[in-house]
Amino acid sequence: xxxxxxxxxxxxxxxxxxxxxxxxxxxxxxxxxxxxxxxxxxxxxxxxxxxxxxxxxxxxxxxxxxxxxxxxxxxxxxxxxxxxxxxxxxxxxxxxxxxxxxxxxxxxxxxxxxxxxxxxxxxxxxxxxxxxxxxxxxxxxxxxxxxxxxxxxxxxx
Amino acid sequence: xxxxxxxxxxxxxxxxxxxxxxxxxxxxxxxxxxxxxxxxxxxxxxxxxxxxxxxxxxxxxxxxxxxxxxxxxxxxxxxxxxxxxxxxxxxxxxxxxxxxxxxxxxxxxxxxxxxxxxxxxxxxxxxxxxxxxxxxxxxxxxxxxxxxxxxxxxxxxxxxx
Numbered sequence: 001x002x003x004x005x006x007x008x009x010x011x012x013x014x015x016x017x018x019x020x021x022x023x024x025x026x027x028x029x030x031x032x033x034x035x036x037x038x039x040x041x042x043x044x045x046x047x048x049x050x051x052x053x054x055x056x057x058x059x060x061x062x063x064x065x066x067x068x069x070x071x072x073x074x075x076x077x078x079x080x081x082x083x084x085x086x087x088x089x090x091x092x093x094x095x096x097x098x099x100x101x102x103x104x105x106x107x108x109x110x111x112x113x114x115x116x117x118x119x120x121x122x123x124x125x126x127x128x129x130x131x132x133x134x135x136x137x138x139x140x141x142x143x144x145x146x147x148x149x150x151x152x153x154x155x156x157x
Numbered sequence: 158x159x160x161x162x163x164x165x166x167x168x169x170x171x172x173x174x175x176x177x178x179x180x181x182x183x184x185x186x187x188x189x190x191x192x193x194x195x196x197x198x199x200x201x202x203x204x205x206x207x208x209x210x211x212x213x214x215x216x217x218x219x220x221x222x223x224x225x226x227x228x229x230x231x232x233x234x235x236x237x238x239x240x241x242x243x244x245x246x247x248x249x250x251x252x253x254x255x256x257x258x259x260x261x262x263x264x265x266x267x268x269x270x271x272x273x274x275x276x277x278x279x280x281x282x283x284x285x286x287x288x289x290x291x292x293x294x295x296x297x298x299x300x301x302x303x304x305x306x307x308x309x310x311x312x313x314x315x316x317x318x
Contacts (some may be wrong), residue, residue: 002181002182003182003184003314004184007314007315008315028284030248033247034248036243037243037247037248038243040244059239059243059247060223060239062242062247063217063218063242066242066246066250067215067218070251070254071251080257099309100306102285102309103309103310103314104307106306108223125304125305126283126286126305127283128305129308130282132309132314133279133280133281133284134187136182136184136185136276138189139188139274139276139279140188140283140284141280141284145267145269145280146275147268147278
């Protein structure tokens with residue numbers, strides 16, 4: 001089957017996803033930043049005592065707080081600065097549901113939930129990119145990239 | 158003259174048996190046959206390497222963008238992204254905020270050329286792992302920046318409805 005069919009028929013569970021960073025709502029912004037930095041991920045999912053997602057805290061929000069309250073990051077709990085819009089899908093949903101969120105809602109991160117509503121992973125633009133690239137190895141995987149701008153004698157130019 | 162005419166009679170067009178590549182999928186064809194120039198790469202945001210890190214954060218937040226192309230006298234010298242803020246700025250903000258952004262940018266970033274096949278754009282994102290990839294022309298001048306969303310838009314992928 002082609003990509004368009006697979007987007008409709010394959011489930012989110014087949015998308016590449018990252019292990020989600022789960023943090024408590026009382027975690028300070030500074031602690032959250034330290035965790036995000038150590039895990040090299042731009043988003044942490046804030047969960048309640050039962051592991052159900054309450055929202056996400058992202059590097060984008062961190063930038064706003066650095067500009068507005070740079071000296072209070074130790075004191076501000078992340079629950080006060082969750083993204084106003086955040087997105088979840090069930091791992092049984094079709095991949096096209098994630099694509100819809102990315103294209104129509106500008107979602108960068110999408111939480112993947114199991115059948116009980118617990119967060120089991122994080123996907124989004126990166127996972128979709130990898131999934132699509134896997135369908136076209138000849139056109140994508142063999143590309144020579146990493147060139148520097150301003151090459152003086154580019155072959156064939 | 159007689160010798161030249163003899164050679165012309167022997168000439169066999171090397172393209173006489175050429176069959177254009179057949180693609181089973183319109184997306185596959187687009188990735189192979191179209192160029193990066195067909196992918197929307199504007200608008201994009203630029204900053205000078207001498208601007209302060211604080212002003213770079215203001216630009217990211219004010220313009221609501223995830224990346225800034227750092228351009229010096231018309232040449233791309235780096236990229237500064239939300240991820241760079243997390244990794245190089247956030248935990249030592251007071252120490253670095255008045256320093257020039259050149260000190261924390263990603264220097265000599267991976268780029269794609271306008272004339273590269275569109276598949277190179279997806280490769281830079283999905284394989285090399287860069288979320289924002291500058292696009293330059295063959296003279297090295299900045300054209301714009303591509304992202305996963307812009308590539309998906311180019312591929313005209315169908316959504317759920």
